[in-house]
Amino acid sequence: MSEHELTIRVADLDYGSKEYEFVVRAPWIRGALEDHDATTNGEDGHLSVRASKSGPDVIVSGDLVATLSTTCGRCLGPAQFTVKSKIQALFVPKAKLIPAKKGKKDEEYELSADEADMLAFDGENVVLDDLVRDELVLETPMIPLCSEDCAGIAPPPGSNPSVDAEEKPLDPRLAALLKFKNEV
Template structure:
């Protein structure tokens, strides 16, 4: 979804989209959320863009409801995320270009990570939303903090039932440390 810089009024521009009515958002989520976003799942994006002499201030919120598979017990669970973001964007060429020289070496601070550049007469909202979704992607998807997972021998879900497998306490790999 392209936002043209010249179309942003002085008071700012607020854009609200949802996955039901905006196909680009549905396609983006199917790609970004690693197969955990189905057609029945919902997402809403609200972004306010303020143009300050070519420099853009974007503040937004992404609400996403998914049904991922738990990495421990392999059960599907409901997940709701609310991602708030704040991004500053400056033109790569034109106004403000002298402020940000390519050869300048500076140490990055946290605020620098919420900064980007745009080229041309527009920004692509889908790229900004995609970046925020990727940054918030969990390393492991866990249904609950105390998820017990599955039994390594019989494969039963230990959250639902106790397995009758004999649990071996002895591990021969530790014999070398006994002395």
């Protein structure tokens, strides 16, 4: 993943909230989901958000839509699904997240439960890239299906499920045990 593409300049919000329409580009999705099962289906996604300041913090809310391509969990063929998510996050300046005095300097600041939806920003730009990526990952179904009634992989004609088990060589230690058991 390289450049951030989904950024909001906080200075633009000084005079009130603003609406943003971002194209979530297919190449961006490909890069962002590099280590993930699903990827872009070649089409751009879309992110529309409203951003507003609340003191030093920035509130972002809106909608994310993107269609991703993945592998069907039943037939292993190509499958697509569309992510339609509500995005909501509170960005707080990094400086505010670092506790002034805590004794331990280099330790990461741990968010308490009610701060879990908070994300940090550098004070100038709110970057939505990670938020969008996480949402795409989160919304990927555990077992994606190419269609609701996917029949799965058809067993090859004439196949016998028990053949599979017999083909695997038995662990020699297990074989010895079995032999022992049979002799007793």
